[in-house]
Amino acid sequence: MNEPTGPPGRWRPARRDVLRGAAAVATFLAVDVAAFLAANNWIGPALLTPRAFLDVFNNAFGRHPGYRTNHAKGVCVAGWFDSNGNGAELSRAAVFALGRTPVLGRFSAAGGNPHTADTSAAGRGLGLAFGFPGTQQWRTAMLNLPVFPDDSPQSMYDRLVATAIVAGTGKPDPAAMTRFYAAHPPAARAMAILKQRPPTPGFADSVFSGLNAFYFVNQSGVRTPVRWKLTPLQQALPPTSGPDALFDPLVRQLRAGPLRWRLVLTIGTPDDPTHDATLLWPGDRRTIDAGVLNLDSVQPEAKGNARDINFDPLVLPPGIEPSDDPLLSARSAVYAASFRRRAGENTL
Ligand code: HEM
Numbered sequence: 001m002n003e004p005t006g007p008p009g010r011w012r013p014a015r016r017d018v019l020r021g022a023a024a025v026a027t028f029l030a031v032d033v034a035a036f037l038a039a040n041n042w043i044g045p046a047l048l049t050p051r052a053f054l055d056v057f058n059n060a061f062g063r064h065p066g067y068r069t070n071h072a073k074g075v076c077v078a079g080w081f082d083s084n085g086n087g088a089e090l091s092r093a094a095v096f097a098l099g100r101t102p103v104l105g106r107f108s109a110a111g112g113n114p115h116t117a118d119t120s121a122a123g124r125g126l127g128l129a130f131g132f133p134g135t136q137q138w139r140t141a142m143l144n145l146p147v148f149p150d151d152s153p154q155s156m157y158d159r160l161v162a163t164a165i166v167a168g169t170g171k172p173d174p175a176a177m178t179r180f181y182a183a184h185p186p187a188a189r190a191m192a193i194l195k196q197r198p199p200t201p202g203f204a205d206s207v208f209s210g211l212n213a214f215y216f217v218n219q220s221g222v223r224t225p226v227r228w229k230l231t232p233l234q235q236a237l238p239p240t241s242g243p244d245a246l247f248d249p250l251v252r253q254l255r256a257g258p259l260r261w262r263l264v265l266t267i268g269t270p271d272d273p274t275h276d277a278t279l280l281w282p283g284d285r286r287t288i289d290a291g292v293l294n295l296d297s298v299q300p301e302a303k304g305n306a307r308d309i310n311f312d313p314l315v316l317p318p319g320i321e322p323s324d325d326p327l328l329s330a331r332s333a334v335y336a337a338s339f340r341r342r343a344g345e346n347t348l
Helices: 015-023 029-038 050-061 153-162 174-183 185-196 247-256 326-345
Strands: 073-083 099-109 124-130 138-143 214-217 223-232 259-267 287-299 320-322
Touching (some): 050 153, 050 326, 073 247, 099 287, 138 223, 153 174, 153 185, 174 185
Antiparallel strands (some): 073 287, 099 124, 124 138, 214 320, 259 287
C-alpha cells in the first residue's frame, strides 16, 4: 500500500488508495466504504495514526500479510439471533423487535500472530454482524474480559510499545512494562480487576462483553447508556493438548449443534462512566434479557465469509449511538486501515 511509514504523524491517504481499497471489497461493501472514509480522520489528541497502530502491532507480533493485524487467528461462524422483544424498551433498532435476525461472526484469539498456540490466558474475541448489509446492520466485536485493559488509544499504543520483543533476548523487557503501568494508572487499575476475574477455560463458556458504552435510543427518542454482554448457555469441552487447544473443542462443539448465548443489556445511570472501558459499572444496575444468540455453522476463514467483514464498532443501526468513549473512533479508524490492507492482500 502507499501509506507513509515512519514515526506517528498526521496522515491523509491519497484518494486513489481509498478507491483501490474499496475495489477489493467483495462483501459488505456499502458499510465498509464508510469505514474506509473514517480512516481519513485522526484518532485522538496525540499524534497517533491508524498506520502507526498497524506498525506497532506488527512490531510486537510480526507482519502476516492477508491476516488481521490483531486477533489474527480465528474461525468464521454463522447463525441467528432470536429477540424476545424486551430490548425494544431501550432501542428502536430492528434487531430488538420480536423476531429472528441472521448473524455472521468470528471467534478469535487476541494478538497479531495467526499461527500462535492457544492459551487460556490470551484474550478471546467474538465479532458479530447482525442482519444484512445496509442501514440496519449492527456490528460488534467483544472480548472475554470484564473491563478493557486501556482507557485511551495512547495507553493501548504505549502498551504495545512496551511489549515489543527486545533484540538479543527474544523477549519483552520487563522493566518497560513496569514503566508502562507507572505511567498509566487506569491500566494498572484495570489489570488488578482482570487478575481478580480470571478467564474461563474455553470459548463456549466465555462471557463476551462489548466493554465500551453506547447509547440506546427508543421509539420515543429516549437515550439510555447501555453496555452489552453475551452470557453462555453451555459449558466448554475441555482444552486439547495441541496448538489449537481452545479452537479444536470450539469447532467440535459447533459441529455437534448450536452454541447459545443470552444477550444481556446493562442499563447505566447518568453518573455511570461512558467514556472509560477500564471502569466497571456498579453490580446492581438493571439488566434486560434481550434474547438468545445461536451459532450453528463454522468454517475456516475464506473468501465471502466473516474473513471479509470489518467488525467496526461504529457500524450501528438507527437506535444505537456511540458514547464519548475515545476508544470507539480509534477502533473504527484502525480496523478500517487493517481491513483495507488485508483485503488488498487476500486475492483468493
Ligand atoms: C484503541 C483500542 C483498540 C485497537 C487499536 C484495536 C485494534 C484492533 C485491530 C487492528 C484489529 C483487527 C481489525 C481487522 O483487521 O479487521 C482488532 C480486532 C479486534 N478487536 Fe480490537 N482494538 C482496540 C480495542 C478493542 C476493544 C475495546 C475490544 C472489545 C470491546 C476489541 C475487540 C476486538 C476483537 C474481538 C477483534 C477481532 C474482530 C474480528 O474477528 O474481526 N478491540 N482490534
